[in-house]
Every structure is written in structure tokens, then in C-alpha cells.
Amino acid sequence: MLKRLPIFQLLLIMNLAVLIVLSGCSTSGKLSRSKDLADREKAAMILYAKKDYERASFIIEELLSVFKGTPKAEDMLYLYAQCKFNLKDYLTAAYYFNDFSSQYPLSSRAEECQFMYALCFYQDSDPWYLDQSSSRRSIESIQLYLKANPGTKRVDSCNLIISEMREKLAKKSFEQANLYHKIGHHKSAIEAFRQTMEEYPDSKYREESQYRQFLSSYQYAEISVPEKQKNRYLEAMAYYRKFADKYPLSRYLREAEVYYTKALKSLEKIESKGSTS
Secondary structure, three states: OOOOOOHHHHHHHHHHHHHHHHHHHHHHHHHHHOOOHHHHHHHHHHHHHOOOHHHHHHHHHHHHHHOOOOOHHHHHHHHHHHHHHHOOOHHHHHHHHHHHHHHOOOOOOHHHHHHHHHHHHHHHOOOOOOOOHHHHHHHHHHHHHHHHOOOOOOHHHHHHHHHHHHHHHHHHHHHHHHHHHHOOOHHHHHHHHHHHHHHOOOOOOHHHHHHHHHHHHHHHHHOOOHHHHHHHHHHHHHHHHHHHHHOOOOOOHHHHHHHHHHHHHHHHHHHHHHHHO
16 A cells, blocks of 8 residues: 655655746746847747747747748747647647648658648547538548558558548538438439438448439339329339348338338229229
């Protein structure tokens, strides 16, 4: 068992810790107020190392214009982009990471900044039910990064990001199609489910999309005017066969068979009426 320290030793340790923190704050504070550029740069480095990204970014922003055209400008731009990223100001960070890789394409940090540019959009990506502009930009920028850096060590991370973003886009597409299905806009639902499957063929929503496309087609035939019902039942049955062929063990198959049988009976009635008229 660990021995409990006497109270006076604990108080001494706590006071020392506070003094160290205050000393660091005092040092960076004095340096940041200095008119000497070297002092202000040192203050920025201290604040950045302490993860005080907000205060560091204020000083670095001033130094960016001062050091423009000098070797130190590269360091300042890189640190400023990192500050914005750590402050979760992802779109501003993306701008500066892109600016860095454009200004310093031969820098040892250029590849990292290209990746960080894409990562900013990934971090900025909203939940599936909101706007997905950042999700799409994340995929596009990751693909450009991989094309420019085929031997990158970040390939696995890139593939994971693309997969996650595509799955989010697939869910949005599927839910939009499903909304059409639920409110009875069957023609729109059939087309929307088709687009979901076409754009995201490897998505986990593919199976349900194909089932619901068949179901929407069946329901569309049900509410159609008599002269159009025959062709629409035939279309629905074709959708069923495609679904059953692709997913013979689907959990939706039994329910799909019920609607297929109904469509078949309705079609037989239509054809029997046609033969007696």
C-alpha cells in the first residue's frame, strides 16, 4: 500500500505546482507584451506548447504579417493552422493548411498539411440529417491527397475516412428515399432508392433499399389507374425477382413474397377481365 503523505508535505507540493504554473503564465505574459519580435515568438511557442491555442494564435496571427517573406513565415503559418484546428475552427484551419501546402510545396510538412486539409472537412462533417457539404469535400480532398501521395503511410486512415463519410452520405440518401416511401410518393421513392443503390453499391443500406424499391413499386401499381396497373405490376414483380436473386437469405424476403403473391393475383384478375371483355 502507498503511504499517505503528511498534510504539510501535500500542501508544499500543491504550492510548488501552483508556483510553476503561475511562473509559466507570468513568463509568457511578459514575453507576449514585449515589443521585441524574438520575445513575442518565444511567448507564442510557450503558449502553443502549453496548448493555450487561443492566446498563441493571437500572437502568431500578428507575427504572420511581420515575418512574411522570411524563413520564419513557414513555421508561423504551420503553427497558426494547427492552432485553428485544435480550437475546432476547422474551416479556417482548412484554409491555412491549404495555403501552407500551396506556398511551401517542397516543405517537409507539405504532405501533412495536405492531409490535415482533408481532415478538417472530416472533423467539420455534420450528422447525416444535416448538410453534407463537408462530408463530400472530405472525400474529394482525401482522394486528391492519395493521388498526390500514393506511398503515404496514412493510406489506412484515408480509407477509413472515405468509408465513414460514404456511409453517412448513403444513410442520408436512403433516409430521403424512405421518406418518399413513407409519405406515399411512390414514383419518387422508386427513383430515389435506385440512386442510393447506384451511388453507394457497397453500403449497408443496399439490401433494404432494394426491398423498399420493390415495395414502393408494388404500392405504386396498387394506386394506379386501371389502364396502367398491368405494366406497373409487371415492373414490381421484376423488382422482386432482382431482389430475391441478389438476397436469397434476406430478412425481408418473406414479407416481399407476400406482396409478390398479391401482385401476381392482381395481375391475374386484370388479365382475366381482359380476356372476357
